[in-house]
Amino acid sequence: EDQVTQSPEALRLQEGESSSLNCSYTVSGLRGLFWYRQDPGKGPEFLFTLYSAGEEKEKERLKATLTKKESFLHITAPKPEDSATYLCAVQAPTDKLIFGTGTRLQVFP
């Protein structure tokens, strides 16, 4: 069964304290892996798509990497405005998006 597991469930960081979020997946025939950011009361906001193992993408303080079994979202020197829930999703050959339950990140000044 296709599955996505994110860890940790919640993460509290001091401003400037770098860390990584993990997304482990099992899917037959990965078409793509997506990272989204979701703020309270809003829909998810698209961050990255990764297609194959070894691929990396960066956007400001965020960097996403992909292996054959997991993806990491590295946050370098986070700021309070990076506080949000980060969601990982995989797209199976059927094109369905299967989401993890997310990591709730809080960055304190």
Added chain:
Amino acid sequence: KAGVTQTPRYLIKTRGQQVTLSCSPISGHRSVSWYQQTPGQGLQFLFEYFSETQRNKGNFPGRFSGRQFSNSRSEMNVSTLELGDSALYLCASSPGPDRLGYGYTFGSGTRLTVV
């Protein structure tokens, strides 16, 4: 460029009633997907439409249905509402099945409360 528009933003319904939610995708996007988001289950895929045809369906009962119109706007309907249907319903649009790199753009959702 307008984003994905979902209406209404909030709804309160009574058990047993039915409800229709609406989604207008980004102009030019032809694929619309619907998701249910709850604190316990996260985002669960409901169905996807492309060019007025349902391409995929999630594991939800037949009370949940949808359709897409020729202008790509989509509606989802839930009949015989149950308390457990209370959730944030999200719509996402994309150019089409072969444009993965664009990702899916989500609307702000419709918060449905069943009492």
